[in-house]
Amino acid sequence: MSQSKIRYKVQRDTRNVLRRVGMTTGSRLVVAVSGGQDSLALLYALHDLAAEFGFELHGAHVNHSLRGADSEADAAFVGQTFQSLDIPYTVEQADVSAFRETQKISLEDAARQLRYDFFARVVEQQGADFVALGHTSDDQAETVLLRVIRGAGLAGLRGMDFLSDAEFSGVRMKLLRPLLGVSRLETAEFCRTLGLQPRLDESNLSTEFSRNRVRLEILPQMEAINPAVKDSLVRLSHSMARDYPYLESQVDRVEESVITFRTEMVEIDRAAFTDLAPAIQHHLIRRAVLLAKRDLIDLTQSHVEEMVRLMLGQPGKFLNLPGGLQFLVSYDSGFI
Amino acid sequence: MSQSKIRYKVQRDTRNVLRRVGMTTGSRLVVAVSGGQDSLALLYALHDLAAEFGFELHGAHVNHSLRGADSEADAAFVGQTFQSLDIPYTVEQADVSAFRETQKISLEDAARQLRYDFFARVVEQQGADFVALGHTSDDQAETVLLRVIRGAGLAGLRGMDFLSDAEFSGVRMKLLRPLLGVSRLETAEFCRTLGLQPRLDESNLSTEFSRNRVRLEILPQMEAINPAVKDSLVRLSHSMARDYPYLESQVDRVEESVITFRTEMVEIDRAAFTDLAPAIQHHLIRRAVLLAKRDLIDLTQSHVEEMVRLMLGQPGKFLNLPGGLQFLVSYDSGFI
Structure with missing residues (x-):
């Protein structure tokens, strides 16, 4: 140049x-x-x-x-x-x-x-x-x-x-x-x-x-x-920077009908959750943790995967989350 | 074990x-x-x-x-x-x-x-x-x-x-x-x-x-x-295997109103295309190439990015695609 x-x-x-x-x-x-x-x-x-x-x-x-x-x-x-x-x-x-x-x-x-x-x-x-x-x-x-x-x-x-x-x-x-x-x-x-x-x-x-x-x-x-691997990595970031906000916008659309704030607690409706596409389920779980914890620090993909699994499984299970939070699943809802 | x-x-x-x-x-x-x-x-x-x-x-x-x-x-x-x-x-x-x-x-x-x-x-x-x-x-x-x-x-x-x-x-x-x-x-x-x-x-x-x-x-x-980098990579593939079909399902929903088959040609409506979210624009372009070419072999991210850019820009431009195909943009449509 x-x-x-x-x-x-x-x-x-x-x-x-x-x-x-x-x-x-x-x-x-x-x-x-x-x-x-x-x-x-x-x-x-x-x-x-x-x-x-x-x-x-x-x-x-x-x-x-x-x-x-x-x-x-x-x-x-x-x-x-x-x-x-x-x-x-x-x-x-x-x-x-x-x-x-x-x-x-x-x-x-x-x-x-x-x-x-x-x-x-x-x-x-x-x-x-x-x-x-x-x-x-x-x-x-x-x-x-x-x-x-x-x-x-x-x-x-x-x-x-x-x-x-x-x-x-x-x-x-x-x-x-x-x-x-x-x-x-x-x-x-x-x-x-x-x-x-x-x-x-x-x-x-x-x-x-x-x-x-x-x-x-x-x-x-x-x-x-x-x-050109560096270009590939930069292009990957561009592609994710497009796809991610779109998925988040889809979470916005359903959030209100699935997530409810209780006193010091975020509640996720199991019936409504089950009806969502798997991709949206995972992004919505991240959103719920963000609402409860105010950040996603130390929240790993495997936390999210396990939370989705619990939401779709038998009630009465719980999971420890980063920041001292707990995730509990009852018959009707998941609670963070 | x-x-x-x-x-x-x-x-x-x-x-x-x-x-x-x-x-x-x-x-x-x-x-x-x-x-x-x-x-x-x-x-x-x-x-x-x-x-x-x-x-x-x-x-x-x-x-x-x-x-x-x-x-x-x-x-x-x-x-x-x-x-x-x-x-x-x-x-x-x-x-x-x-x-x-x-x-x-x-x-x-x-x-x-x-x-x-x-x-x-x-x-x-x-x-x-x-x-x-x-x-x-x-x-x-x-x-x-x-x-x-x-x-x-x-x-x-x-x-x-x-x-x-x-x-x-x-x-x-x-x-x-x-x-x-x-x-x-x-x-x-x-x-x-x-x-x-x-x-x-x-x-x-x-x-x-x-x-x-x-x-x-x-x-x-x-x-x-x-x-645990291998686990991370496997988990990345799971996460993409969830997100990708969801985005494709969103493309399914709009495809009919944006893409039309012409004789030996795929036409993409520019007005309808412009209204889509950037993520969907990119995935839809891939879909259009798949319809025209029957595969996505040698189609790179940068081809897709350039095609989106042309769809949103001035008419009269064209781009060579893999497999000897051409992408042309007229006033109303993009053609592959």
């Missing part, structure tokens, strides 16, 4: 996402920059579009302190970049290793949680509405593949969306991912075109993280079978 | 599939046996159930001649096994290497095509209705993963079914896969329990085939991330 073409493509994709979410004058946008090629490309693309849309940018960088002097140098580089573009910014240091120890979670989970908690604080401090993230189509392919590996259905295989709602540390924010249609090769080319020298995040080269195992070992193996 | 338990499980799974397909007295069943643990387990399970259901078994083995003396020994072993069980059988030799050369296809494709052509001949000679295959849950996981890699949507991710219709060399047959709920570890245990000594198919250890790459390199890498 020629120099002007790649710049045009990144700008066009970013502009399309900003339009789609109805970005307006006076909006405040936090842009998350690690210093790598993806977030750097995003930063420059957004900076170019700030005047056109009339939004205000605020830079955010978290120093994960995982790589000593390299982490420091990243933070310094990102700070200088923000300054050179005249963008106000917040840089924060986080002790991921210590946090991981206390929380007994993976390094990956610890880093992500601290990062998003930081974004939430910046969003609150700046009175911002959006956090822009530099995820590319390569990240999307990796995410979809990770979800295949970890066990997802249609819902999970949608992957990341251009716009999603998130809540961290009690702060609600909208996550924007304008570069989901741009590949990592293209962000590198974009940076080269602008004469930028992105930092190489060494932690990306470690295989300690599941994502890096996917990136560095599994995807290259898959590319030996299908060189 | 105890000796009696594993035997019970394999028998129960096989019996359930035979019941589900309505196996009746006098049915004729061809069982495909390579000599490996999976097909051997299937053979013994079917042999045990033959009297209960009253079907007649005919054994089939194709010697792919890919491994010299080992292939000969496999064929001899399988022949002796059929004899010891008093099951009539057909063993045939096929020259996969030569066939591959003339057809310019992969070794994997050549072997599969010759194998199924052979089954078709045996089915015809024996007046049989069914071919029973020893595919396990491990094969299912590999199939789903291969389809993820090669680029499938909901339809492809259903994987293999317990019962499917197939046509080879002009012969229609029903393929039965009773062991899809049984793992490879379990067929090995089943064989051990019965004191059987299955042949080790050395070609399974080569990484020449994509499937073997998946089995020997990619899945073990994935198991490092999620030890």
Whole structure:
């Protein structure tokens, strides 16, 4: 792709996402920059579009302190970049290793949680509405593949969306991912075109993280079978992002006649449930859990399959659900 | 699992599939046996159930001649096994290497095509209705993963079914896969329990085939991330096998008002099409191609996406489809 073409493509994709979410004058946008090629490309693309849309940018960088002097140098580089573009910014240091120890979670989970908690604080401090993230189509392919590996259905295989709602540390924010249609090769080319020298995040080269195992070992193996496997995974996410909302809309149509709220309880009518198509039964069970629990965290496909089985079987059975909830089946109804 | 338990499980799974397909007295069943643990387990399970259901078994083995003396020994072993069980059988030799050369296809494709052509001949000679295959849950996981890699949507991710219709060399047959709920570890245990000594198919250890790459390199890498990844893949296929027919049933409901047969042409009404949900638009386009072409061979997700785009865009565009078909969009309709 020629120099002007790649710049045009990144700008066009970013502009399309900003339009789609109805970005307006006076909006405040936090842009998350690690210093790598993806977030750097995003930063420059957004900076170019700030005047056109009339939004205000605020830079955010978290120093994960995982790589000593390299982490420091990243933070310094990102700070200088923000300054050179005249963008106000917040840089924060986080002790991921210590946090991981206390929380007994993976390094990956610890880093992500601290990062998003930081974004939430910046969003609150700046009175911002959006956090822009530099995820590319390569990240999307990796995410979809990770979800295949970890066990997802249609819902999970949608992957990341251009716009999603998130809540961290009690702060609600909208996550924007304008570069989901741009590949990592293209962000590198974009940076080269602008004469930028992105930092190489060494932690990306470690295989300690599941994502890096996917990136560095599994995807290259898959590319030996299908060189366009990343495109296939991205296309799979598109196909699921179409099919899933349609199935959800069909659940909307029947929900009222099958699910009833009782005091602190969700009731599912067995007779009405039995009449539904198997696909709708499964999606409706997910909906019922969402209503009872307010999230679907740790709810697996096998929970859902077992709940459907109990709904269609003999009464008097129960099942423990994540979050300390129980699912009970009486003669007439299932209760969560 | 105890000796009696594993035997019970394999028998129960096989019996359930035979019941589900309505196996009746006098049915004729061809069982495909390579000599490996999976097909051997299937053979013994079917042999045990033959009297209960009253079907007649005919054994089939194709010697792919890919491994010299080992292939000969496999064929001899399988022949002796059929004899010891008093099951009539057909063993045939096929020259996969030569066939591959003339057809310019992969070794994997050549072997599969010759194998199924052979089954078709045996089915015809024996007046049989069914071919029973020893595919396990491990094969299912590999199939789903291969389809993820090669680029499938909901339809492809259903994987293999317990019962499917197939046509080879002009012969229609029903393929039965009773062991899809049984793992490879379990067929090995089943064989051990019965004191059987299955042949080790050395070609399974080569990484020449994509499937073997998946089995020997990619899945073990994935198991490092999620030890239950095979279960996840099998569950994914179940979830798609539920969702896909539901979406197809929704296409059934609207098909008549959107698609019309013309002389040697399928016409899709643009106004009616535009009103459909995006998910239904995509599934309906696949349906239209199926009606026009009688199969979906080589039709990719990106063909479908492009056709939808054209249906919703300006008239006067066209697109080449697999099988020499063309898709044209006029002011009022799309034509295949």
